[in-house]
Amino acid sequence: MTTLLEVSGVSVTFDGFRAINNLSVQFAEAELRAIIGPNGAGKTTFMDIVTGKTRPDEGRVIWGERNISLLGLSESQIAQEGIGRKFQKPTVFEDQTVRRNLAMALKNPRGPFAVILHRKTAQNAARIEEIAEETGLSDQLTRTAGELSHGQKQWLEIGMLLAQDPRLLLVDEPAAGMTVEEREKTTDILKRAAETRAVVVVEHDMEFVRRLNCKVTVLHEGSVLAEGSLDHVTSDKTVIDVYLGRSDA
Numbered sequence: 358m359t360t361l362l363e364v365s366g367v368s369v370t371f372d373g374f375r376a377i378n379n380l381s382v383q384f385a386e387a388e389l390r391a392i393i394g395p396n397g398a399g400k401t402t403f404m405d406i407v408t409g410k411t412r413p414d415e416g417r418v419i420w421g422e423r424n425i426s427l428l429g430l431s432e433s434q435i436a437q438e439g440i441g442r443k444f445q446k447p448t449v450f451e452d453q454t455v456r457r458n459l460a461m462a463l464k465n466p467r468g469p470f471a472v473i474l475h476r477k478t479a480q481n482a483a484r485i486e487e488i489a490e491e492t493g494l495s496d497q498l499t500r501t502a503g504e505l506s507h508g509q510k511q512w513l514e515i516g517m518l519l520a521q522d523p524r525l526l527l528v529d530e531p532a533a534g535m536t537v538e539e540r541e542k543t544t545d546i547l548k549r550a551a552e553t554r555a556v557v558v559v560e561h562d563m564e565f566v567r568r569l570n571c572k573v574t575v576l577h578e579g580s581v582l583a584e585g586s587l588d589h590v591t592s593d594k595t596v597i598d599v600y601l602g603r604s605d606a
């Protein structure tokens with residue numbers, strides 16, 4: 358499997374506190390990965406480093422077949438490289454329709470010729486239908502986003518990120534605030550998205566992680582504590598000691 362993202366020996370210190378401690382982790386081109394770990398383990402900081410929001414004190418973050426260092430790129434350059442991030446709170450345009458939200462998110466180089474634009478419009482319409490189908494929103498395209506349920510808003514935002522065609526999608530706690538049914542649908546959406554790109558999901562909900570049925574990376578004190586199937590990591594003594602035995606697990 359080709360490596361898409363390689364984080365190696367990365368450390369970050371905030372006011373003398375080492376939030377990320379010699380972290381090394383890799384992601385393959387098309388894979389679904391869950392990142393779990395107790396509060397303060399460094400999950401958010403890890404995503405901040407990959408997206409360029411936080412700069413590490415040391416280490417390397419290498420991207421793609423050209424082995425680009427992401428540390429030399431700005432946040433917007435990293436996004437343009439194909440790294441999308443979904444924050445916990447959905448940020449859709451509430452007063453616009455689902456179709457319009459998706460249309461605005463589409464990655465479109467602007468061409469000067471009307472004929473190209475015309476062809477583009479037809480392609481865009483087809484792509485919007487496709488994304489709506491992938492995110493279970495085909496019947497919602499004409500509704501305004503503000504009318505959607507919390508789960509549907511989250512799917513719309515995932516759809517808006519897919520419209521950008523990212524090679525890596527980082528998703529922060531997608532199951533939070535969702536009904537059981539919505540969670541199940543969300544797992545299907547993420548699994549499907551991961552067939553053609555890397556999808557990395559930070560999640561506290563173990564049932565949700567179990568349903569993702571993917572490789573799991575356990576972070577603790579800013580380093581990888583264990584990695585493998587959920588069954589493998591949850592039977593690891595060190596994981597049980599530091600994480601699963603805790604009341605917040």
Ligand SMILES: Nc1ncnc2c1ncn2[C@@H]1O[C@H](COP(=O)(O)OP(=O)(O)OP(=O)(O)O)[C@@H](O)[C@H]1O
Nearest residue numbers: 371372374376394395396397398399400401402403
């Ligand atoms: N900007 C900052 N300044 C100071 N300390 C920070 C900063 N950002 C994070 N930290 C600290 O770094 C540690 C790791 O935080 P991080 O948010 O990455 O953990 P997490 O695994 O995402 O936790 P949670 O599951 O609670 O979201 C925490 O102890 C946090 O207080």
